[in-house]
Amino acid sequence: VRRxxxxxxxxxxxxxxxxxxxxxxxxxATQLVTSRPESVAIWFIGAVIGHDLVLMPLYSIAxxxxxxxxxxxxxxxxxxxxxxxxxxPAGLSALLLLVWFPLILRLKTHYQxxxxxxxxxxxxxxxxxxxALFLLSAITFALRLRVARRASRRRER
Amino acid sequence: xxxxxxxxxxxxxVHLLMPEEPPPGPFRRSFWRSPVRGPWLTSVLGLVLLGGIxxxxxxxxxxxxxYNPDLGGGNDYTPGKGWLGFYLFSWPAGPTWLxxxxxxVHVTLGLVLVPVLLxxxxxxxxxxxxxxxxxxxxxxxxxxxxxxxxxxxxxxxATGIINIQQWYVxxxxxxxxxxxGAWVFTAAFVVHACLKMPTVxxxxxxxxxxxxxxxxxxxxxxxxPDAGSLVSTAPAVPTISRRGVLGFAGAGxxxxxxxxxGQSVGGPLRRTALLAPHGQVTGSGPQxxxxxxxxxxxxxxxxxTGDSWRLTLMSEDSGSSAPVTLTRAQLLAMxxxxxxxxxxxxxxxxxxNQVWTGVRLRDxxxxxxxxxxxxxxxxxxxxxxxxxxxxxxxxxxxxSLLAFRVNGAELxxxxxxxxxxxxxxxxxxxxxxxxxxxxxxx
Numbered sequence: 001v002r003r004x005x006x007x008x009x010x011x012x013x014x015x016x017x018x019x020x021x022x023x024x025x026x027x028x029a030t031q032l033v034t035s036r037p038e039s040v041a042i043w044f045i046g047a048v049i050g051h052d053l054v055l056m057p058l059y060s061i062a063x064x065x066x067x068x069x070x071x072x073x074x075x076x077x078x079x080x081x082x083x084x085x086x087x088x089p090a091g092l093s094a095l096l097l098l099v100w101f102p103l104i105l106r107l108k109t110h111y112q113x114x115x116x117x118x119x120x121x122x123x124x125x126x127x128x129x130x131x132a133l134f135l136l137s138a139i140t141f142a143l144r145l146r147v148a149r150r151a152s153r154r155r156e157r
Numbered sequence: 158x159x160x161x162x163x164x165x166x167x168x169x170x171v172h173l174l175m176p177e178e179p180p181p182g183p184f185r186r187s188f189w190r191s192p193v194r195g196p197w198l199t200s201v202l203g204l205v206l207l208g209g210i211x212x213x214x215x216x217x218x219x220x221x222x223x224y225n226p227d228l229g230g231g232n233d234y235t236p237g238k239g240w241l242g243f244y245l246f247s248w249p250a251g252p253t254w255l256x257x258x259x260x261x262v263h264v265t266l267g268l269v270l271v272p273v274l275l276x277x278x279x280x281x282x283x284x285x286x287x288x289x290x291x292x293x294x295x296x297x298x299x300x301x302x303x304x305x306x307x308x309x310x311x312x313x314x315a316t317g318i319i320n321i322q323q324w325y326v327x328x329x330x331x332x333x334x335x336x337x338g339a340w341v342f343t344a345a346f347v348v349h350a351c352l353k354m355p356t357v358x359x360x361x362x363x364x365x366x367x368x369x370x371x372x373x374x375x376x377x378x379x380x381x382p383d384a385g386s387l388v389s390t391a392p393a394v395p396t397i398s399r400r401g402v403l404g405f406a407g408a409g410x411x412x413x414x415x416x417x418x419g420q421s422v423g424g425p426l427r428r429t430a431l432l433a434p435h436g437q438v439t440g441s442g443p444q445x446x447x448x449x450x451x452x453x454x455x456x457x458x459x460x461x462t463g464d465s466w467r468l469t470l471m472s473e474d475s476g477s478s479a480p481v482t483l484t485r486a487q488l489l490a491m492x493x494x495x496x497x498x499x500x501x502x503x504x505x506x507x508x509x510n511q512v513w514t515g516v517r518l519r520d521x522x523x524x525x526x527x528x529x530x531x532x533x534x535x536x537x538x539x540x541x542x543x544x545x546x547x548x549x550x551x552x553x554x555x556x557s558l559l560a561f562r563v564n565g566a567e568l569x570x571x572x573x574x575x576x577x578x579x580x581x582x583x584x585x586x587x588x589x590x591x592x593x594x595x596x597x598x599x
Binding site: 008017018020021025031039044045048088095102103110 | 268310323397401409413447
């Protein structure tokens with residue numbers, strides 16, 4: 001048993017728990033793929049690739065390039081760390097777009113046909129919320145800057 | 158030969174095929190620079206998800222049960238469920254708010270958990286590029302379960318979020334995909350929670366939860382590299398603290414909550430749901446509340462709902478009388494009852510309470526000759542869908558009506574003229590509109 005455990009790389013309980021997981025998942029999967037197996041598989045694999053290898057690298061690169069670009073262009077950066085005043089409103093706005101893009105971008109959905117409601121307001125709502133987030137962030141940053149300047153002036157005196 | 162036999166142990170075999178030194182790029186630990194990545198952050202986010210996903214699972218199972226799939230007759234979209242429906246029970250017809258609360262929580266919490274899920278996945282991304290990719294059979298199996306976990310998780314969230322926006326691009330019926338997908342995801346989720354719980358406990362003990370919440374960006378330090386492979390070996394200068402990351406995700410959750418909960422709460426708060434499918438207020442008339450299938454979409458022709466419309470009541474019981482056919486005038490001459498009920502959709506929104514007037518379903522059962530009904534199959538003029546089987550509890554509830562009027566006005570075509578079912582505590586789709594036939598059985 002010890003040799004087997006060493007070969008496997010973990011305790012037998014680990015194997016047991018994982019086999020139980022695969023049994024349940026496999027049972028559900030056989031029902032899940034009954035109608036259009038390729039499409040369902042594409043959705044599952046696409047979910048992983050779409051998130052891990054597309055969405056996440058995209059926002060990581062965006063974050064990194066903003067950080068690098070502004071650091072290079074502005075030699076005199078404010079004393080208060082500024083990146084999060086940009087990161088947070090941009091991130092929250094992107095989050096809302098990620099969740100509601102079918103309505104915001106007015107994709108061909110059944111929405112209007114089924115509900116009699118117009119999808120037109122969603123783009124404006126999203127833009128308005130985005131504007132409010134950036135405004136709020138700018139005001140908070142301005143206040144923090146003022147506090148920091150006062151503190152440094154006091155220190156100089 | 159002896160050398161070869163010595164390599165038969167899988168770890169050595171792996172080393173033979175795979176260089177010990179990872180190739181440049183994401184497979185090297187130094188590629189990952191974030192100083193806040195590490196078991197502490199991942200553990201906190203994991204615990205939030207553990208609570209959240211558990212609620213999603215329970216409300217999801219209840220939502221599945223609320224359709225009474227065991228009654229058949231148009232209720233069961235997943236006949237192959239087998240023992241995945243082991244827990245099914247007859248869905249109660251009260252309290253009135255039961256389905257509204259369950260579904261509102263399921264959908265709104267699902268939205269609220271999106272930023273937590275995204276942050277959690279960000280925090281563990283280096284694991285995708287582990288080196289060596291497969292250490293031993295245990296590691297290989299665990300990685301397969303992680304594929305089910307991430308694939309299943311993103312699949313469940315994506316299908317749910319796309320469905321509430323009525324963008325039907327997924328491969329098949331939402332109901333079926335979301336149900337079986339949930340079981341794949343849950344199986345992997347439970348295993349992951351079990352296997353990682355010791356790490357969570359260890360990480361939070363080592364660093365402390367509240368202690369870390371007091372640390373600002375300037376004082377944020379990376380965890381010790383031997384705390385786990387998530388910790389960067391070449392950490393950059395921190396631009397955000399750990400509490401900052403949690404606050405960022407929390408702000409995203411609060412924002413999604415604030416911009417969508419109004420569609421389930423209704424009333425004056427509906428207008429606050431600026432980014433939710435049913436946040437719009439259409440007017441203040443008696444029929445100005447949310448709908449999800451119009452008469453045009455249902456293929457309802459005006460000549461079918463005019464004077465020629467009849468309601469046919471039947472009983473499947475042996476020895477029962479011939480079908481009873483009633484005109485609208487005859488139905489309106491029966492004892493009328495009033496109930497204040499909301500239409501609550503599987504998509505999470507609620508119409509808010511409306512005052513419905515009509516005849517009780519249990520009175521219609523008696524008229525059909527079924528004194529103790531066990532179920533009723535309801536059909537309508539609607540071309541697709543438009544049928545459901547209701548349980549004994551739903552038929553016998555005094556608030557379950559075949560309604561003709563709402564808020565004092567004659568039902569409009571889009572609200573189901575000439576007659577529609579309205580039920581307490583039930584999924585909105587079971588409030589069949591444009592009803593034509595009711596077949597009772599004991």
